Amino acid sequence: MAKPAPKPYVHPKPTPGNPIVVIETNMGTIEVELFKNKAPISTANFIKYVEAKFYDGTIFHRIKDDFMIQGGGFKEDLTEKAGKFPPIKNEADNGLSNTRGTIAMARTNVVDSATAQFFINVVDNKRLDHRGPGRRFGYAVFGQVIKGMEIADKIKDIPRVNKGGPFLWFPSQMVIIKKVELKK
Template sequence: MSFCTVAACKNDAPQPAPVPAAKQGVAANPEVVFETSQGKFTVRLFADKAPQNVANLLQYVESGFYKDTIFHRIIPDFMIQGGGFDRSLKQKPTRGPVKNEASPSVSNKRGTVAMARTNDPDSATAQFFINTRDNPNLDRSPGSAGYTVVGEVTEGLATIDLIRNLPTRCPSWTGQACTETIPNGLRDVPIEPVTILGVHKK
């Protein structure tokens, strides 16, 4: 299962790039605060369980990458995804991908944050998603690489629930065909943009 369309997930880097050594030493389970147009929420990062992916995410946080990006994919009883597109639905360029660190001991339960990727397990860059329900089918298991969980929402879960219930264009979860023209073929985009105003370490 992939968390973005071909257009949304196109990445020219053929191989995962290691996180620079200077950035790999991350304090145990730091917290970051997301401020959005719908409210804010806090995420405790699992640096002890997914060190490369957390270090990668923090590099994007510290560089200001997420400012003015949007949540571009909302499926109410599944997840909300963001961190890769601006308000005009233009995809932002990223660094190279990081290796998958999904572990069967860290489940994609409600309120956890995981890295989005293509069908290639080692293709995660900047995009992330927040599980709005328990999604054990996204966990690492025999025959499935799983999706790397990098943290969990510790404050502001009400903000996540507010976002998940916003109306979207061409909702895929209804099973109905899309009859309107949508940019980049992206379905499930909120009608009113949900903008990430900024992200900072707590």
């Protein structure tokens, strides 16, 4: 039985003054508005990585059609590209929800461990929202897709293969992040 299609995504209009980043992949381009007021730490961190060209040549290494697409931590040869800046404070208690089309910081089980990896929610993932201390702290949303959600959907629909370790939900077709830039 086929999975139901995700709810239609209406690209929101960006708020004037918020930074916009362009994520160019080999499958198309995704534009993301960053919420500098609601998630200032995560936004500043992401921009630091963008300006350092850290994401250029990384991949989306974790995809799940009923969850999210995650990238920014591995190169095409599947070697890890460890964060070059210190981990940041988790801002999941900022009132933003992990709904379809939002971008959030990936992290380990340690609450304040996010560095470079990010994910785009391809469905509503409210279970990732802040619900309290410790393991219930959640994942910090810091922006939303304003153009190109159909590209994220195309990526999420790629069949997966299990390559073990961090590659349990690995796309069978390589999804390369060619470059990420601040839109002028």
